[in-house]
Amino acid sequence: MKFPRSLMSYSRWPLMLVGSAVLVFVVGIATVRESYRGWKVDREIQALESQADELEGRNARLRELANALQSPDRLEVEARTRLGLRQPGEHVVVLTGLATTASWQGSLALDVVADTPEVDRPFPQLWWEYFFHPERLNN
Numbered sequence: 001m002k003f004p005r006s007l008m009s010y011s012r013w014p015l016m017l018v019g020s021a022v023l024v025f026v027v028g029i030a031t032v033r034e035s036y037r038g039w040k041v042d043r044e045i046q047a048l049e050s051q052a053d054e055l056e057g058r059n060a061r062l063r064e065l066a067n068a069l070q071s072p073d074r075l076e077v078e079a080r081t082r083l084g085l086r087q088p089g090e091h092v093v094v095l096t097g098l099a100t101t102a103s104w105q106g107s108l109a110l111d112v113v114a115d116t117p118e119v120d121r122p123f124p125q126l127w128w129e130y131f132f133h134p135e136r137l138n139n
Contacts, residue, residue: 068074079085121129129136 069078
């Protein structure tokens with residue numbers, strides 16, 4: 001018994017529908033996967049660009065610091081603070097118990113005291129000069 005052609009084509013519809021659905025599903029999953037992968041790559045690119053910008057800013061700050069450290073005034077400050085060097089005729093005063101962080105990052109400069117001989121005077125005379133002759137105290 002032979003079926004008419006019109007009945008044969010109706011029996012293939014479910015097979016065609018299932019095949020088309022499977023094909024759309026596979027293509028859809030591949031599209032979603034590629035879209036997600038592209039989104040992840042874009043996010044990673046943005047993170048790397050922000051990291052590169054941060055590193056460029058840090059590099060610029062370090063370059064400015066290196067230039068500042070090369071100035072003669074800054075070299076003198078560093079020689080005084082780190083190495084304890086002094087110019088001829090100067091005295092270095094060291095204060096113990098004072099918590100400071102003397103480093104190249106701070107702007108700590110030592111006060112320079114000229115080399116002057118000290119005269120021992122009794123305390124009553126110092127008090128007298130303090131109240132009545134203050135200009136003599138600097139001598």
